[in-house]
Amino acid sequence: MQNSFTEENYLKIIHALSGRDGLEVSTNALAESTSTRAASVTDMLRKLAEKGLIHYKKYQGVRLTESGEKVAINVIRKHRLWEVFLVEKLGFGWDEVHDIAEELEHIPSDHLVERLDSFLGHPRFDPHGDPIPDAKGNLTEPDYLILTDVEIGEKVRMMGVLDHAPSFLQHLDRAGITLGCILEIKEINEYDKSASVQIEDKQTLFISLEVSKNLLVQRR
Amino acid sequence: MQNSFTEENYLKIIHALSGRDGLEVSTNALAESTSTRAASVTDMLRKLAEKGLIHYKKYQGVRLTESGEKVAINVIRKHRLWEVFLVEKLGFGWDEVHDIAEELEHIPSDHLVERLDSFLGHPRFDPHGDPIPDAKGNLTEPDYLILTDVEIGEKVRMMGVLDHAPSFLQHLDRAGITLGCILEIKEINEYDKSASVQIEDKQTLFISLEVSKNLLVQRR
DNA sequence: AAAAAAATTTAGACCAACCTAAAAATTGAT
């Protein structure tokens, strides 16, 4: 039996919300993330449980089963591969691709995904730095730091973002902060916790705490 | 207001069935083509008429309005561009791409279509020889001949197919008949109307009437 | 530990897209 567009979205969102430890996700959190009401979520959870895609006991929250996990990771794989396509091949900006990939991720065809993967040269990361699961469903989250955890004087490489909102990504574009660039923390402003950061040994600029919280980096 | 996947399919099929003269399409023909029942078609026709996408009077068949035509042609444009992508970039065979393109054609984003079109180098024809409408919605059907209309001794170029069934396309592959190849009609067999055809000045083979009826060619 | 608050589920309804069965309109044959 095939999973619908909607079912795939629920599974993807449950995966995202349960984090790497696979903890329970609440009905309300799902209602928030799916932009539906809690009652609708309950209906869907009953259906997903019947299909063996989630572990669900009333009032107890929800976890993916192994087979649900597989479906979710496949959707994530497709989403991220299509994002690479849109940016690398079609020339979209990293701030423009999320909604389109959200549609493309539900196109069903294993054959298509594998050919797309080859065509793109088996990329390991999408344009936002998120890791792309392999064809077998292995998804290894690299353990990046958040910029707020970096000490003054350290040099780090920009590896990804936590927020994918176009406005945030456009802000980074304007600041010249791109994936892979080198950042050095010069100082932390006591007053508002903003950081003075030198980018690529060139200009220094202030990064607000809000922005720092959403930047993933790696020590070097 | 956005058109649904299903609505787009109805419009596309009405376009195909009404031919270049835009004649009336019957409810039964649509039921056949959409693999639904006539009653379901009637429901949908009422809806499409309310949206101003078709001209519909009870018992009188149906025609696209100008705005319906625009939607249909846009779907066709997307379908054919995606087919080019699948064959030219991903390496699919022309017999494998129809069903996948059937899904991709409903991805909504004008921006995406135009970038895809550029990426592919503004192709004029899809892998089956069907013309690709331009961004403004101009679709000009070249007036090809059907192979059955070609006289003995004539040389023609293979330009397209009427049937897109995988089994038919695979048959052409096995016979070495590809888009653009040169065919010379050597003789017509009286008994079964099959044709002896020489391909690219090389081997000669028999083409059944059934096959001939589905081959589009051009005199040269 | 009881009461209040919050989260979740149930009950009953709606819309899109489909169905079957029956009724109505059109077409075609004599």
Place this chain on the structure above:
DNA sequence: ATCAATTTTTAGGTTGGTCTAAATTTTTTT
């Protein structure tokens, strides 16, 4: 021109995914 066959529409029902309002369970506060 009438009657039979065919086509099309109407009536009423189903399923997937959503909703609101009310009921229930869990959690938090006092």
